[in-house]
Amino acid sequence: MARYDRAITVFSPDGHLFQVEYALEAVNKGTTAIAIRGKDILVLGVERKSVAKLQDNRTVRKIAKLDDKITLAFAGLTADARVLINRARIEAQSYRLTVEDAPSVEHMAKYIAGIQQKYTQSGGVRPFGISTLIVGFDHNEPKLFSTDPSGTYAEWKALAVGRNSKQVKEFLETNYKAEAVESQDAAVKLAVKSLLEVVEASKNIEVAIVRNNQPLTFLKDEELEALVKTIEEEKEKEKQEAESNK
Amino acid sequence: MDSIFGISGRDFVLLAADTSQARSIVVLKTDEDKIMKLDDHKLFAMAGENGDRTAFCEYIQKNLHLYYYRNDLKLSTRAAANYTRKELAEALRSDPYNVNLLLAGYDEEEGASLYFIDYLSSMSKVPFGAHGYAGFFLSGLLDRYWQKDMDREQVLALADRCINELRTRLLVAGNNFTIKIVDKDGIQVVKAASS
Numbered sequence: 001m002a003r004y005d006r007a008i009t010v011f012s013p014d015g016h017l018f019q020v021e022y023a024l025e026a027v028n029k030g031t032t033a034i035a036i037r038g039k040d041i042l043v044l045g046v047e048r049k050s051v052a053k054l055q056d057n058r059t060v061r062k063i064a065k066l067d068d069k070i071t072l073a074f075a076g077l078t079a080d081a082r083v084l085i086n087r088a089r090i091e092a093q094s095y096r097l098t099v100e101d102a103p104s105v106e107h108m109a110k111y112i113a114g115i116q117q118k119y120t121q122s123g124g125v126r127p128f129g130i131s132t133l134i135v136g137f138d139h140n141e142p143k144l145f146s147t148d149p150s151g152t153y154a155e156w157k158a159l160a161v162g163r164n165s166k167q168v169k170e171f172l173e174t175n176y177k178a179e180a181v182e183s184q185d186a187a188v189k190l191a192v193k194s195l196l197e198v199v200e201a202s203k204n205i206e207v208a209i210v211r212n213n214q215p216l217t218f219l220k221d222e223e224l225e226a227l228v229k230t231i232e233e234e235k236e237k238e239k240q241e242a243e244s245n246k
Numbered sequence: 247m248d249s250i251f252g253i254s255g256r257d258f259v260l261l262a263a264d265t266s267q268a269r270s271i272v273v274l275k276t277d278e279d280k281i282m283k284l285d286d287h288k289l290f291a292m293a294g295e296n297g298d299r300t301a302f303c304e305y306i307q308k309n310l311h312l313y314y315y316r317n318d319l320k321l322s323t324r325a326a327a328n329y330t331r332k333e334l335a336e337a338l339r340s341d342p343y344n345v346n347l348l349l350a351g352y353d354e355e356e357g358a359s360l361y362f363i364d365y366l367s368s369m370s371k372v373p374f375g376a377h378g379y380a381g382f383f384l385s386g387l388l389d390r391y392w393q394k395d396m397d398r399e400q401v402l403a404l405a406d407r408c409i410n411e412l413r414t415r416l417l418v419a420g421n422n423f424t425i426k427i428v429d430k431d432g433i434q435v436v437k438a439a440s441s
Contacts, residue, residue: 096308
């Protein structure tokens with residue numbers, strides 16, 4: 001029987017875990033996903049990958065419900081995500097069975113990050129090639145957490161993962177302000193605006209909204225198109241004003 | 247000894263359970279809710295050994311929820327009943343659960359249905375049923391007075407009749423009963439355990 005106990009993820013002489021770094025590269029090849037924490041709302045936005053002509057146009061859902069009030073979006077290897085999401089769903093129900101309480105967003109993030117870390121320190125396995133964005137309300141406060149292939153998890157105000165995430169992150173760092181996400185509509189607008197930086201058309205975007213004590217809702221195509229139109233008109237106006245001010 | 251019974255009407259099912267929790271000669275509490283919500287359109291009336299009762303039913307409930315999150319689809323009443331039966335059957339010859347159940351549910355296709363499941367994991371879709379000592383007294387009564395497609399008042403009246411019979415004749419019957427109904431609009435608590 002071939003030996004499957006040798007570790008694949010080992011330290012390099014200068015202290016790098018190359019497999020983990022390669023996994024992060026895989027994440028950056030996946031379609032973009034962003035999340036924004038508003039004052040009383042959480043917005044998830046994902047880039048919809050264009051499907052092959054013969055493939056069923058049913059949306060490849062990059063946004064998954066883990067539990068009644070916890071939702072996850074990811075960037076990276078879809079199959080790896082499927083496995084992790086399944087484990088997370090089981091953990092959510094197991095937590096409820098044991099303590100008769102809903103798990104917190106942090107608990108789920110910690111759990112998923114724990115699994116991702118395990119796979120960087122076990123024999124015969126490779127790290128998961130996904131970074132996750134986990135959102136939900138804890139005690140009526142909106143929370144956004146992320147995990148990555150190294151197994152770290154952190155809380156964020158806004159984050160982008162996947163293709164062109166660096167560009168979106170820079171956009172968010174400039175444009176995310178507490179006032180900018182005070183109202184629910186403003187938060188949704190900011191999410192769409194940041195995705196539009198790196199995604200061409202509105203039909204390639206999917207937006208999900210998490211409100212306190214309410215089920216997950218998806219922005220309808222018409223609403224999204226209208227929002228994109230408004231954003232593009234505003235952009236045009238800003239450009240014209242900049243030109244006239246020159 | 248827990249008394250539970252269920253009666254199906256036109257497009258709805260009523261479940262009733264006594265609310266006393268006793269050990270030998272001591273009554274521990276009189277407001278125990280033995281009818282558990284499995285999901286928005288399913289109810290479990292549970293009877294049997296105390297630890298097993300709650301542990302088993304919570305386990306089934308969480309697995310139903312897991313199925314829903316995995317598949318974005320709610321299980322039908324029939325599927326839930328069969329799943330419950332399977333879990334009982336698998337445990338039967340190693341670590342059996344001493345629980346008797348009545349599962350009531352509403353689906354779009356089937357309408358309202360009631361399943362009788364006992365601790366030996368036998369399962370049957372029934373128009374009405376009762377577990378435990380209640381069964382001795384109520385089987386005949388329900389046989390005599392149940393009709394197909396009864397409306398809400400008729401079924402509630404029949405349930406009252408059953409409860410009165412138990413109060414009169416069953417030595418260990420609880421005084422208080424909790425009554426819940428499941429129909430297309432979900433679950434309705436007609437009489438809460440704590441009242």
